[in-house]
Amino acid sequence: METERSSDLAIRYPRHSPEPPDPGSGDPDAPSGKSSGLLSILRTVQRNILLVAGVTTIVASTVALKATTLTPSFSGNFRLLVEPVTTEQRLAEPLTVTRTDGQVPNQDAFVLDYPTQIAILTSPRIVSQIVERVQTRYPDFNEGQLLSALNVQRAIEEGTGSPTRAIEVAFGGDDRDLVRFVLEQTAEEYLRYSLEDRRTSASEGLAIIEEQLPEIVGQVNRLRSQLQALQQRYGIIDPGTQGQQLSARVGNITDLQLQTQRDLQEQRTLYENLRRQVALSPQDAIAASALSENPTYLAILEDLQGVESELAIETARFTEENQRVQRLRDRQANLITQRDRVAQQIVGSTPNSNVAGFQNSVRLGLINQMVSAANQVQVLEVRSQQVAQAGSQANQQLAGFPAIAAEYSELRRQLDNATRRLDALQNQQDNFEIQAAQSQVPWELVKAPGDPTEIPSDSKRLLAAGMLLGLLAGVGAALLLERWRNIYYSPTEIQEALQVPLLGVVPFYRGASQPPTIAAISYSEEYDDRRAAPVAFQEAFSAMYASIRFLGNAPIDSLVISSAQPGDGKTTVALNLAQAVAMMGNRVLLVDANLRSPQLHNKLDVSNLKGLSDVLTSGATVDSLIQKSALSDNLFVLPSGQPTPEAVRLLASNRMQNLMHKVRSSYDLEFMTRRTLQASPMPASSRPMRTAF
Structure with missing residues (x-):
């Protein structure tokens, strides 16, 4: 624990957890992830309220200024009926035959491919024709202006939301007259395109029919000859009736x-x-x-x-x-x-x-x-x-009759299909010849372009969106600032982040770095307005020991005290906590396992010539190196000794585990200080470990 800072220890704790907490040691009373996250955001906003308010004001003012400078816009539309309504009209359409290559059309042949049709209507060829029409009155009008504001889509029936057989075309802009003129010219160009497309489709349909008619006529004649030959060969007219007669004869x-x-x-x-x-x-x-x-x-x-x-x-x-x-x-x-x-x-x-x-x-x-x-x-x-003999002949005829009937039926079916196809193509040929000579526009303008309507400005919604955007930006800036500072501001935030039990909060004490006998303890002005008596500092450690005793179901006989960073005050906490436990009549052993930078011997004024490192490396007896503290008759100290690389490595060895097991029988509680969590290995222990802060 760091004792030289001017604020409370828990408030100035860095925002990172060097060692992941034990999943089984979380506090059951700790708030859930969602609620703790929301509370953390609220505390962040509260600490940075000026920053949040400033960013919100700047963004909202910018949006409000933009809303006041918006120019009014106008929008208009028209609708085109692009598909025939009745089945007869659909069958007469040139596209029906061109889609089926002259075959007998099915239901799918009547369905217009709207995405493709819309892509054609917005293609560069059609768009350039519309722009040329508009440029006769507005020379500066270009394709970019048209495409950016032109919306072509399949019309939807109001109320039911089902698609119709019409296409809706909408256009918007700042000039009412320009919008009206663009819609009028677009409607004329689309109608002209439909007439040209029908004539092209009629010509293509005629070409397809004229190409396929000779083949279909030959197919019909061939099938008729085959059917007639089959009837003459087997003497059949109606296979169904003759089959029944033959069966009755048998x-x-x-x-x-x-x-x-x-x-x-x-x-x-x-x-x-x-x-x-x-x-x-x-x-x-x-x-x-x-x-x-x-x-x-x-x-x-x-x-x-x-x-x-x-x-x-x-x-x-x-x-x-x-x-x-x-x-x-x-x-x-x-x-x-x-x-x-x-x-x-x-x-x-x-x-x-x-x-x-x-x-x-x-x-x-x-x-x-x-x-x-x-x-x-x-x-x-x-x-x-x-x-x-007659029965044998009749049975032979009956056995071979299904194949003859099947052949007859297949020939009849093919002949009927070919005949229907021939009739359909001949009818379509007549229709195409008539349509190719017509000048009537196939598409119908069911809703003409009217006077464009002004789009009402949505300044209130824009201002509300600006306020919301500014608030979000302010909160985001506050969160970024908090992340950049990397500081916990309260013990609650630490508990929410680490999800481990909170044993206690030690008040800031200016004389904490001195031996515990010096009484110059006070609270920080930033943490509490009151001035605490020296005894409040010791009571914090007594309360901490009580929390440790109730930390788990099994009694705790050894503690390892560490910190996230050097200088956080782990030696001070270990010394004062050990003294508080010793004053309760418990035999306490304080082990300095910080072998690289020991501090405990300086605070207790004991010799550090030999200690834990000698026990681990040279096999010295631990009882001969334990020293009694002058602070309490029940407080004993095992200093770190002279640091060696080998001793640091042996902290996690079986030798260290045997050492702790040996001294555990002579003392009620052992305290062990170690370096930061990331700087040294955890001392070996055969007991399950629980984590708290």
Whole structure:
């Protein structure tokens, strides 16, 4: 601590923190960053109120003088409708075709590129034409004056804020007549530009259409030929209807095929059953049926049956040698021969016994059914083959029909698009030929340039802005001055800057550099109007010790006292604080760790031949070097000893840590003074450290 200055110690403290504070040691009662910053600014303004008031007055006066010399200005505007309102008008616009290169326009083709259009209206070519018009009445008018005050933008609908299809042009200046004339000439030049632009666009559109028409006509003819060839190749007219018909045909064929299979299976089953019943093959059954229908054959069978009946009766009565039996046998053989001859004539071969026998009406009915079933099976088999073949063909046609329909649809779509495009281009060609010969201006002046209105001067707002600007400039000047001075003016500012606890404020004492027994203590006039008694100086250290005891939860048994700069009074504070603690009955050891510039031995009038440096370098015992102070029986001193570079480096070593641990058991509290925070290493310690000022 510096004791030679005329003001209070805390007020004259330099504005920098040599060592960053411990994050965990901040004062919980300290003000927040925002509030402390605002309070600091207010204190700065209060200290430099004259500077702030002077700068504010100068700036506000300058702005007020400028406001009184302002000349009145005038402003006017007009609006141009630059887009067609209806869709028909948009389709007839030349720009619609030139934007799409002759293609069918979509929604995007109707949107005007307003930034590009505004850039064209403010381009050097258009601006130079406007300036030439204005220079016919105002020769000194130039492009710079026009561009600096000309504002071209898309008009906004009042109330809704939505953009319109119009462009608003505004111009301002000091001369009412000049503003009106510039707006009139600008409107005429923009209308002339729109007519020229439409004619140019119509010519460009005609050129594009004439270039593309042959290609589109060829495309339409080619697509028509392809579509016609496809229809002839596959015999289709309407793929949708024919596809449905083909699908229905496949379904009908499938149903017929299933029905034929069922009928065929039924007839085959019936045929097999009848065949087992009559025990004849189909050929034999036909032969039996034919024989049964021949009268001659039936008569022979009837005679043969009668002979066999008689033969049976006679053989029962007589033997085979009997003449009557032999005659019957001969007649039987004769009838059999006749039967076989007639059967051979009828069926072409000699039938077996089953065929040649007599067939009654039941067997004849079964034979007829079997023959009919056999014939029906053959018919159904042929039908099944034909239906299967027809179904296969129909399925093949149906499988290939989607590709044919897709090809047809694609050709039809391309043909329709090409036809529509051809019709659109032909219509546009007719429109362009008409528009190219027209002289009607395409843009419409929906709001003509009127009499320019005077812009009211905003002197009150300008003065208010000047006052605010002056106040900000004054505050800024005060802050710069404070930063240049680099001084803290109160303990509160130090606490806000360092964010560490404030242990106490030591009043300025002119005799503080002398031993504590000298009583010549007083407050500075700058800090307090009162004159303090010598005891107030000692009470400050007693209060400081009380703050140290309550600094943390754990008791504190060692203190390191340092300062930001040399001469701040760390030795005086350490000595007086140690004496105050010793007077309370505590054994206190005061260690002078300021090895480069020791001061403690001079204030206590003790020998400094040997001390802390000898303990660190040569291993001397610390007890032999500790001296008792004459100020108090409980105050002991370990001087620094002769300074050596090696001893300074050993302050942060384990040897220093062991030394502090050893003496801690013999004393209630140890005080250690050291050099400035940036000039020497911190003495080693095994305990957690807390920071305060």
